Amino acid sequence: MELQQIIFLAILAVALVLFISEKLRVDLVAMLALLALTLTGILSPREALSGFSSEPAIIVAAVFVLSAGLSVTGITDRIGKAIGRAARGSEWRAIAVTMPATAVLAAFSHHLMITAMMLPVLMRLAQVQKISASRLLMPMSLAASLGTTLTLFSAPAFLLANNLLERSGQQRLDIFAITPIGAVLVLVGVIYMLAGRWLLPKRQGDVQNGNYLRLDRYYTELVVDAESPWAGRRLGEFELAFENRLQVVDWLRLGARRLRQHPNSHILSGDVLLVRASPDEIASIKDEPGLSLHAVAKYGEKPREDGQDEALGEEQLVQAVVAPHSEFVGRSVADIDFLQSMGVVVVGLWRKEGWLHGELSEMVLAEGDLLVLWGPQRNFETLSTHRGFLMLMPFNANKKVRRRAPLALAIMIAAVFAAATELLQPQIAFLAGAVAMVLTRCVSIERAYQEIDVRIFVMIAGVIPLGIAMEKTGTAALLAKFLADHAQNLSVYSLLLVMFAAAALLTQILSDAATTVLLAPIAFALAESLGLPPVPFVICTAMGAVASFLTPIGHHGNLLILNPGQYTFGDFLRIGVPLTTMIGLTVAWMARWLWLEGPLLPAFAGG
Known part of the structure; x- marks a missing residue:
């Protein structure tokens, strides 16, 4: 083993420990690894920083903005509610409708956003249909993750795998190259969840006590x-x-x-x-x-009676909680005259119990009422010290611009079409789509920057040099030779399963991107040592990193549904292990059939 390989493995070991321990943020760990590879001379500065201009990093950032455009214009909400209406009737129908629809949405948007969008829809559906929320939320979350296997840009792992193939002189895959595999996986997932509904726990989650949302x-x-x-x-x-x-x-x-x-x-x-x-x-x-x-x-729009400047200008919405024993308790909104006394107006009210009728200005306030106030920022600064309010909070709301929904949808379709037909390079097509979303005001520039997850962008840009260093130092070839020497009696199908299983296990402690960056070069080198096309080996590795459901920590979407569905670690293990096994067998079969001219039916014997 050469000195550079030893140094690289030492850097990799430290990075893995930091990734797993979460002592530092993953993006910071990626940057430290990048610096270490540069300072030790393993990579040149150009190689170390190449990840920031790479196709995966650009596409991921652009997809965040495109997804924001679909959300802000109300397209995703409209589709989600339509799914909710179509899913009414029975538990069986809810799963059969929700899973494929969610998967398709996740194929063209960020799966975490889709999971968050579908969560309240299914919680309400469970309440109306008197179905346990835990019977619906896990199938939906699994479908959102499976949906990322339908297109190449849905998950960073596939973009990184494609980037490796292109760097190594292979022909770049088009954005629908993995769609046949993804479509079969979604079908397998739906059939599994319908046939195995008895595995799903029956818990009401937060629907029963009504506190959720x-x-x-x-x-x-x-x-x-x-x-x-x-x-x-x-x-x-x-x-x-x-x-x-x-x-x-x-x-x-x-x-x-x-x-x-x-x-x-x-x-x-x-x-x-x-x-x-x-x-x-x-x-x-x-x-x-x-x-x-x-x-x-x-x-x-009315000026103040005392001749001062207009009471309202540079307006914003703020929430205020009526304090216990407040001077406002027992008085109506009109009686208090918020505009005259405080320079703000009441535009909304939330009350924990009971329905309200009549004019809002005649509502008599009670302890704990939450008022939505509209006024200039300078007046809220004064209001924050008022003893009548327990606290002032920002009114967290995302403005919808629904009249631009057709335009946002057209931009998304055009970006996908341009990338799929190679009319434009994928990164340019999606970047152009993101810029168009902002220029047409489907999403504001501020919201666009807010939606880009800088942590994921920096992590992807930082882990790409790890893959480059693994190839450059010969570490990938060394590990692949070791694997090939000990797997001489295994069929190609079995080797594809080995790569899937390795990624499926490693992704439980690392992100799908980091897992792919570390294992894809080994998969590539293994294929070359066997004289076989590297595409199926690299794709199986990326699939293992994305479509493994062994624990709730493997996918962020699972963490979103953990509390609402009152799931336990054992629930995910009981449902995820059989599903992941079926997915692995399916992926290896489909990869061999697509790229190695294998038989239609899987067989462990023979290559």
């Missing part, structure tokens, strides 16, 4: 503007158009509550609708044609 709905008032497209239309039409977005609780005209609130009753300009809405919807109302927040329309 309890702050999802606030009360607010909408006023129908003059010349609004909703003026003269029926209430039923309004409720249908805003289904799952707004829930009409009460209806006022000329300050009086309407006694007849029939779906066929007509809405008029100036009518006020008391609705329950999510924070995102409240923040997005001003972009809805013909509708305004009542308090803002009533007070927002």
Whole structure:
């Protein structure tokens, strides 16, 4: 063993210990490894920094922005709710509909975002259908992870594997090269979860106590503007158009509550609708044609009576909790006159128990009420010391720009089409799509930067040099020779399984990207030593890093559902081990069939 190989293995060992122990963040560990490889002379500065301009890093950053565009314009929410409606009826149908639909969404977006989007949808579905949440959440999370095997850009592991093949002189894979494998894996996953439903635990999670996402709905008032497209239309039409977005609780005209609130009753300009809405919807109302927040329309544009500057300017939304024994308790919103006394207006209210009716300004406040206040930042700085409020918090809401949904969808389709047909290089196609999302204001530049997970970007850029160093020092070839010498009696199919299994185990303690960077060069060298095409060996390794479900820590999506579904480590082990075994057998079979002209049916004997 040469000196450079010893130095590289020492750096790799330290990096692995730091990765596994999580004493430092994974992106920082990747940067330390990069510096160590450069300072020891194993890599040149150009080689060490090549990861930042690499195809995987660029595509991952661009996909984050493209996913944000689909989310901000409401496309993912709309699809998620449609899936929820289609899944109603029975537990069997819920799983059969949710899994393939979730997988397809995850193929073209970030799987973690899809899991987070589907989580409240399935929690509500479980509550309505009286199904244990734990029977639905794990199949959905597994489907989101399996969906990343449908396209090459869905998971960093596949981008890194493709990057290795291209660096080594192999032809680059197109973005749908792995789709046949992914499609079979999704089918296997759906059949397994339907046939093995008895393995799923029956626990209600947080649905039963109702605390999960309890702050999802606030009360607010909408006023129908003059010349609004909703003026003269029926209430039923309004409720249908805003289904799952707004829930009409009460209806006022000329300050009086309407006694007849029939779906066929007509809405008029100036009518006020008391609705329950999510924070995102409240923040997005001003972009809805013909509708305004009542308090803002009533007070927002009026100057102060004392002749001072306008009370509202550079406005923002803030939440305030009414404190115990507050001077506000027992008084109505109108009686307190928030605009006159504090320079803000109340645009929303959340209350733990009971339904609200009537005009928001006439609501009598109680301890623990959560008010949504609208006003300039300078007034909130003063308000933060007011004893009537227990605390002030940012109003966490993501504004939706739904009118640009068709444009965002067109941009996403165009980016995928350009990459798939090689009209543009994949990294350029997705980068162009991300820039188009910002230029067309489907997503703001600030939101675009917020959505890019810098930790993942830096980690990918940092681990690529580890793979380069493994090849350059000959360590990959050395380990591959050792493996080949001890696997002479194994068939090609068995060797593909070995590479899948090695990655499936290592990815439980490392990320899929790090696992692929470490094992893919060995898989490549092993294939070369056997005189076989390296693509199936590298793809099997990447598949093992992505599609292994042995523990809840193997995928971040599993961590999202852990508490809502009240899952245990044993639940994932009991369901994940058989599934991962089936996936490994399927991946090796499909890889051999696609790239090695193997038989249609798997066989352990013969190559």
